Amino acid sequence: xxxxxxxxxxxxxxxxxxxxxxxxxxxxxxxxxxxxxxxxxxxxxxxxxxxxxxxxxxxxxxxxxxxxxxxxxxxxxxxxxxxxxxxxxxxxxxxxxxxxxxxxxxxxxxxxxxxxxxxxxxxxxxxxxxxxxxxxxxxxxxxxxxxxxxxxxxxxxxxxxxxxxxxxxxxxxxxxxxxxxxxxxxxxxxxxxxxxxxxxxxxxxxxxxxxxxxxxxxxxxxxxxxxxxxxxxxxxxxxxxxxxxxxxxxxxxxxxxxxxxxxxxxxxxxxxxxxxxxxxxxxx
Numbered sequence: 001x002x003x004x005x006x007x008x009x010x011x012x013x014x015x016x017x018x019x020x021x022x023x024x025x026x027x028x029x030x031x032x033x034x035x036x037x038x039x040x041x042x043x044x045x046x047x048x049x050x051x052x053x054x055x056x057x058x059x060x061x062x063x064x065x066x067x068x069x070x071x072x073x074x075x076x077x078x079x080x081x082x083x084x085x086x087x088x089x090x091x092x093x094x095x096x097x098x099x100x101x102x103x104x105x106x107x108x109x110x111x112x113x114x115x116x117x118x119x120x121x122x123x124x125x126x127x128x129x130x131x132x133x134x135x136x137x138x139x140x141x142x143x144x145x146x147x148x149x150x151x152x153x154x155x156x157x158x159x160x161x162x163x164x165x166x167x168x169x170x171x172x173x174x175x176x177x178x179x180x181x182x183x184x185x186x187x188x189x190x191x192x193x194x195x196x197x198x199x200x201x202x203x204x205x206x207x208x209x210x211x212x213x214x215x216x217x218x219x220x221x222x223x224x225x226x227x228x229x230x231x232x233x234x235x236x237x238x239x240x241x242x243x244x245x246x247x248x249x250x251x252x253x254x255x256x257x258x259x260x261x262x263x264x265x266x267x268x269x270x271x272x273x274x275x276x277x278x279x280x281x282x283x284x
Contacts, residue, residue, distance in 0.1 A: 068211060069139040072173050075108060077141040078127040086114050088125040093148035093201035094277050098123050101148055106130065110165055120151035122158060125207070130165045133178045133248045133263075137210050146204035153198040157224055159191045160247070179262050182248070186264060194266060198224040202270075203277040219282035220270045228265040235269075244269045 080088070085105045090098040102117035104124040111124065125146040128138045137143060149158055160182070167181045185191045200222045202209075208216050227233070227244065235242040244267045246260050276282050 067136055067139075069137070069141070072129070072139045072168070073141055075169070078129075079106060079108070080125070080144070082114065085125050088144060088146045088204060088206055089123040089148070091204040091206055091277050092123050092125070092146035093121070093203060094279075097121055097201065098148055098277070106165070108169070110169060111162060120154065121148055122154045123148040124161075125204075129168050129173075131161050131247075132250055133164065133182065134175045135250045140211060142208050142211060144206075144208045146202065146207045148201040150197070150199050152195040153200055153224060156192050156195040156198055157200070157247075159185070163191060175259070179248075179259070182263060194224055194226050194264075200224075201277070203273060203275070203282075205276040205278065205280070205282070218270070218272060219274075219276050220272045223269045223271070225267055225269055226265050227267045228260060230267070233269065242269065 082105055086103050089103050089105070090101070092098065093101070097119070098121070100117050100119040101115075101121035101123045102113060103115035104111045104122060105114045106112075106124075106126040111130075123146070125144060128135070128140065128143045128145065131145065131147075132138055163182060163185045164178070167178055172178055172181055182191070202222060203219050205217070205219070209218060210216060224247070225233075225244070230236040230244050233242050233244055234240050235244050247266045247268050248263050249259055250268070272283075274282055
């Protein structure tokens with residue numbers, strides 16, 4: 001049996017014809033076991049990689065001079081060519097999903113619908129300040145995240161991205177002001193409660209998620225859960241294969257973090273996946 005890894009399609013060799021069904025079943029089982037083992041290893045490595053990408057000490061957060069980009073730069077440094085932005089956004093998910101998704105592009109006036117989709121998904125690409133209140137790399141112009149939100153996330157996570165973008169473009173770049181803006185948006189029901197099954201794809205091989213680490217990227221999907229701290233999943237155990245981080249301040253934080261206590265409980269759980277959206281192997 002031969003498999004084309006980029007398409008994950010397997011075809012039967014001529015030699016397979018003479019093999020008993022039990023033998024072919026064992027071959028298939030072994031192939032699945034190998035994939036599963038690799039996926040499990042990737043999951044653990046990927047979870048560790050994500051923590052490594054995002055981990056910063058409290059002192060680093062407190063001392064802006066230690067950040068590579070301690071302040072917001074001129075807006076034009078964060079904007080992308082329209083066609084490039086659309087292509088990057090669509091690369092966040094497999095084509096079967098992204099080809100029928102709506103695509104948003106970041107403009108000086110905020111997010112604009114460049115492509116109207118039909119399947120309820122929304123894909124977008126842009127800097128970190130459109131999706132987080134604050135973290136070590138939040139003002140980096142190198143950050144080019146690509147994400148495709150499923151319909152549940154479109155309804156309950158995308159409004160957060162809209163609000164963070166709106167505040168930033170209005171000059172609200174301090175942590176206290178951004179917290180207050182999110183609190184007000186929830187109080188006015190501009191941001192709804194998190195919907196069950198809200199998740200996203202971040203499988204673009206061309207994304208740039210952090211200057212930390214060697215790859216600057218991680219092929220993964222993310223699930224959004226209404227949790228204050230990591231203990232609810234057991235991911236505060238160093239031996240746990242599960243990781244999570246605050247959507248507001250994506251640094252590994254304690255459940256009693258004073259910053260997170262001021263905001264609704266909301267964490268992301270990343271799960272590394274073995275293939276980029278184009279079908280090529282993400283980890284070898």
